[in-house]
Amino acid sequence: MSVALLLVSHSxxxxxxxxxxxxxxxxxxxxxxxxxxxxxxxxxSLEKVESMLARILADGAPGVVVLAxxxxxxxxxxxxxxxxxxxxxxxxxxxAPFVEGAVAAAVTAQQGGxxxxxxxxxxxxxxxxxxxxxxxxxxxxxxxDDGPAGTxxxxxxxxxxxxxxxxxxxxxxxxxxxxxxGLHARPAALVARTAASFGxxxxxxxxDATSVLQLMALGxxxxxxxxxxxxxxxxxxxxxxxxxxxEGGFGEA
Numbered sequence: 720m721s722v723a724l725l726l727v728s729h730s731x732x733x734x735x736x737x738x739x740x741x742x743x744x745x746x747x748x749x750x751x752x753x754x755x756x757x758x759x760x761x762x763x764s765l766e767k768v769e770s771m772l773a774r775i776l777a778d779g780a781p782g783v784v785v786l787a788x789x790x791x792x793x794x795x796x797x798x799x800x801x802x803x804x805x806x807x808x809x810x811x812x813x814x815a816p817f818v819e820g821a822v823a824a825a826v827t828a829q830q831g832g833x834x835x836x837x838x839x840x841x842x843x844x845x846x847x848x849x850x851x852x853x854x855x856x857x858x859x860x861x862x863x864d865d866g867p868a869g870t871x872x873x874x875x876x877x878x879x880x881x882x883x884x885x886x887x888x889x890x891x892x893x894x895x896x897x898x899x900x901g902l903h904a905r906p907a908a909l910v911a912r913t914a915a916s917f918g919x920x921x922x923x924x925x926x927d928a929t930s931v932l933q934l935m936a937l938g939x940x941x942x943x944x945x946x947x948x949x950x951x952x953x954x955x956x957x958x959x960x961x962x963x964x965x966e967g968g969f970g971e972a
Contacts, residue, residue, distance in 0.1 A: 720749070720778075720779045720780055720781065721747060721748050721749070721780075721781075721828040721829065721831065722748075722780065722781060722782045722783065722784060722828045722832065722833065722834050722837045723748065723749035723750070723751065723775045723780035723782070723783045723784075723828070724738075724741065724748065724749070724750045724751070724783070724784055724785075724786065724821060724824055724825060724828070724837075725751050725752070725753060725768075725771055725772060725775065725783050725784075725785045725786075726738055726741075726750065726751070726752045726753070726754065726785075726786055726788075726817070726821060727752075727753050727754065727763060727768055727785060727786070727787040727788070727792045727795065727796055728752070728754040728755075728763075728787070728788040728789075728792060728817070729754070729755070729761050729762055729763060729788060729789055729791070729792060730754060730755065730761060730788075731752070731754040731755040731759060733754070733788065733817075734752035734753075734754035734755075734788075735752060735754070737817060737818050737821050738750045738751070738752050738821070740818065740821070740822060740904070741821045741822055741824075741825035742825070743904070743905060743908070744822055744825050744826050744829070744904065744905070744908035744931060745825035745826050745828060745829035745908070746829075747829055748825050748828045748829050749775060749778070749780060750821070750825060751771055751774075751775055752771075753767040753768045753770075753771040753772075754767075755767075763791060763792045763795040764795070765795050765798055765799055765802075768785075768795055768796055768799045769799045769802070769803060772785075772799065772803070772806060772810060773803075776806075776809060776810075780809075781809070781833075781834065782809045782810065782811070782833070782834035782837075783809065783810045783811070784810075784811050784813055784824050784828075784834065784837045784838050784841055785810060785811065785812045785813065786813050786815055786817055786820050786821050786824070786841060787812065787817070788817045793812070796812050797812065800812065809834070811834060811838045813838055813841035813842050814842055815841040815842045815844050815845065816844055816845055819844040819845070819932055820841035820842070820844045820845075821841070822844070822904075822931060822932065823840040823841055823843065823844040823930070823931060823932050824837045824838070824840050824841035824844075826840070826908055826911050826912070826931045827839075827840035829908075829912060830911070830912060830915040830916075830929065831915075844932055884920055884922055884948045884949070884950045886950065888950050888951055888952070888954055889948060889949070889950045889954060890948065890949055890950075890954035890955040890957075890958045891946060891947065891948040891958065892946075892947050892958050892959070892962050893944055893945065893946055893947070893962075894944070894945055894947055894961070894962040894965035894966050895942065895943070895944050895945075895965070895966065896939050896940065896941055896942065896943045896944075896945065896965055897941065897965070897966060897967070897968040898941060898968035898969055898971040899941050899971070900941070900971065901938075901939040901940040901941055901943060902934055902935065902937060902939040902943075903935065904931075904935065905969070906964075906969035906971070907931045907934040907935045908931050909964065909969055910923065910928060910931075910934055910961060910964060910965075910969075911928065911929050911930060911931045911934060913960055913961060913964060914928035914929045914957065914961060915929040917949065917951075917953050917956070917957040917960075918951075918953075919949055919950060919951030919952070919953060919954060919957060920949065920950045920951065921947075921948070921949045921957055921958075921961070922946075922947075922948045922949070923937070923945055923946070923947050923948075923961070924937055924945050924946055925946075928947075928961065945965065947961045947962055947965070949961075
């Protein structure tokens with residue numbers, strides 16, 4: 720069983736929406752909510768937080784990362800951790816953006832990350848949210864789907880947001896995004912999980928391909944041309960797998 724998440728919010732709807740998004744990204748990860756006051760209105764409940772943490776851990780989760788939406792929710796979680804000493808070694812409260820942190824943490828848990836790694840992913844989400852890179856439209860030659868007429872237009876991301884791979888054992892290739900919505904949330908999670916499965920450095924347009932938020936920050940659209948690179952013993956296989964995902968439209972084309 721993977722590390723679980725607990726979302727603590729003043730609003731039941733907010734927590735449920737964030738949990739739904741995180742579960743879509745990481746279908747095997749337990750994502751629970753402790754939201755609203757005891758009557759389900761706006762507020763937080765110490766009793767709800769304590770009981771949900773106890774239930775998640777009793778069900779076998781090796782650890783829990785907690786995300787809270789606002790200051791008093793943070794205080795509620797801290798109070799729960801202070802009152803129940805046995806939670807200290809298995810529960811971590813993240814200082815992270817509520818939605819982005821939940822998504823990043825869930826994807827890392829799905830990839831098999833431990834408690835420290837999932838916490839780091841949540842707290843690193845704020846660093847992964849940057850300005851959208853400049854996208855330049857360029858003319859490319861016709862593809863088999865274009866038919867006999869003219870050329871197609873593709874967008875190529877310029878101003879790479881990350882460190883490209885250098886040295887021995889680097890494999891690279893290019894792929895054009897085919898699905899209409901580009902590298903949005905679900906495809907980004909699929910790419911991140913696939914990249915992580917190879918256990919080697921993988922970059923897409925210079926960003927960490929295992930980070931769903933960095934991938935989404937690329938702002939790719941249909942027709943965007945991306946560079947895929949990997950380094951290590953399975954680099955060529957990793958690149959081929961990711962190029963296949965991208966060119967295949969992530970099953971959405």
